[in-house]
Amino acid sequence: MNNNPFNTASFIRPDVIGLKPYKPVVPIETLAAQLGVSPDEIIKLDANENLYGPSPRALEAVKNLRYLHIYPDPEANDLRQALSRYTGIPVDNLMVGSGADELIDMITRLFLRPGDKIINCPPTFGMYAICAGINGGQVVNVPRHTDQSLNVPAIETAIAEAAGAKLLFIPAPNNPDGSAISEAELRELLALPIVIALDEAYFEFHNRSFITWVLEHPNLIVLRTFSKWAGLAGLRVGYGAFPGAIIKHLWKIKAPYNVNVAAQAAALASLQDLDYLKANIAKITATRDKFQADLQQIPWLKAYPSYTNFVLVKALDRNAADVQSALAQEGILIRYYNSPGLQDHVRISIGTPSQMDKLIERLKKL
Ligand SMILES: Cc1ncc(COP(=O)(O)O)c(C=O)c1O
Numbered sequence: 500m501n502n503n504p505f506n507t508a509s510f511i512r513p514d515v516i517g518l519k520p521y522k523p524v525v526p527i528e529t530l531a532a533q534l535g536v537s538p539d540e541i542i543k544l545d546a547n548e549n550l551y552g553p554s555p556r557a558l559e560a561v562k563n564l565r566y567l568h569i570y571p572d573p574e575a576n577d578l579r580q581a582l583s584r585y586t587g588i589p590v591d592n593l594m595v596g597s598g599a600d601e602l603i604d605m606i607t608r609l610f611l612r613p614g615d616k617i618i619n620c621p622p623t624f625g626m627y628a629i630c631a632g633i634n635g636g637q638v639v640n641v642p643r644h645t646d647q648s649l650n651v652p653a654i655e656t657a658i659a660e661a662a663g664a665k666l667l668f669i670p671a672p673n674n675p676d677g678s679a680i681s682e683a684e685l686r687e688l689l690a691l692p693i694v695i696a697l698d699e700a701y702f703e704f705h706n707r708s709f710i711t712w713v714l715e716h717p718n719l720i721v722l723r724t725f726s727k728w729a730g731l732a733g734l735r736v737g738y739g740a741f742p743g744a745i746i747k748h749l750w751k752i753k754a755p756y757n758v759n760v761a762a763q764a765a766a767l768a769s770l771q772d773l774d775y776l777k778a779n780i781a782k783i784t785a786t787r788d789k790f791q792a793d794l795q796q797i798p799w800l801k802a803y804p805s806y807t808n809f810v811l812v813k814a815l816d817r818n819a820a821d822v823q824s825a826l827a828q829e830g831i832l833i834r835y836y837n838s839p840g841l842q843d844h845v846r847i848s849i850g851t852p853s854q855m856d857k858l859i860e861r862l863k864k865l
Pocket residue numbers: 546547597598599600601624670673674698700723724725726732735736737
């Protein structure tokens with residue numbers, strides 16, 4: 500043991516020392532081992548994954564990879580060409596990331612200097628605040644209304660009052676409630692002096708997108724992912740559409756080999772198997788609608804409308820943490836929230852019809 504007395508922690512950025520550690524999810528194998536069941540028996544409805552999995556073409560593409568010893572294409576050219584056809588956005592305006600998460604991180608790195616601010620509209624996806632914090636930014640929260648809609652006048656006031664507010668992150672539809680943003684709201688926000696990162700992670704379940712607006716609005720970025728509709732969450736691949744004046748600088752800070760060869764191949768193959776994946780999306784949205792209807796038979800649960808592959812539910816006269824842990828004991832995982840605006844809420848991802856039926860049966864007995 501080297502007994503050099505110098506304190507390495509004193510070199511670490513004080514703002515990072517002040518950050519709360521990220522609470523990682525427990526891997527499915529660990530949970531299965533704890534419950535003494537096989538991972539296949541776990542009903543995993545806690546991370547909005549696609550339980551139908553990837554397209555067979557994506558699996559085949561990964562199986563047939565021959566050049567794992569060669570670095571991936573740093574520009575993901577084949578994938579970006581295919582994405583250009585899929586989105587209608589020119590290749591030059593597209594960048595691929597290791598999940599949408601990496602692009603969220605890159606955007607905060609690109610824009611924020613220490614002390615600069617993002618506007619965040621909770622309840623919402625947690626990565627915006629996490630990435631802002633990691634990159635020295637401050638988070639100005641403008642809470643949503645109780646029906647989860649955006650408080651647009653309050654956002655306008657916050658931008659006017661918060662010197663150094665540069666970025667506004669909005670998922671469309673929103674996670675965790677599944678509500679959409681209207682065209683009028685987006686237009687109003689785009690007129691403000693702020694860059695808007697519209698996160699369309701769940702676009703394929705809603706089928707309404709603003710991605711082509713990127714070509715007309717220099718302050719709009721649209722993010723997407725293959726994690727949800729294409730069932731590739733484990734491979735980490737997402738993309739963004741960016742105005743030219745932003746993307747040319749984003750390339751400078753992108754890690755060269757950020758998207759691995761398996762992720763690029765699987766995403767490309769997914770875009771060549773749209774009929775298969777769209778059929779799964781249709782199954783998921785039909786299952787969601789039936790699940791919403793079934794939930795109405797349980798008087799102590801109130802579900803929010805959703806345009807996504809998940810449903811936010813409020814436990815009316817019960818402790819939602821108890822509901823979550825009772826289900827977890829039986830291998831059914833759902834996401835529990837107790838943050839401001841989400842007391843006694845759970846978010847339930849949509850699985851297969853039989854998984855959702857099992858969950859409903861279980862909930863009826865609680
Ligand atoms: C709104 C939103 N954006 C982004 C992500 C992350 O996407 P990715 O898996 O591509 O990093 C999620 C995942 O839950 C999400 O809900």
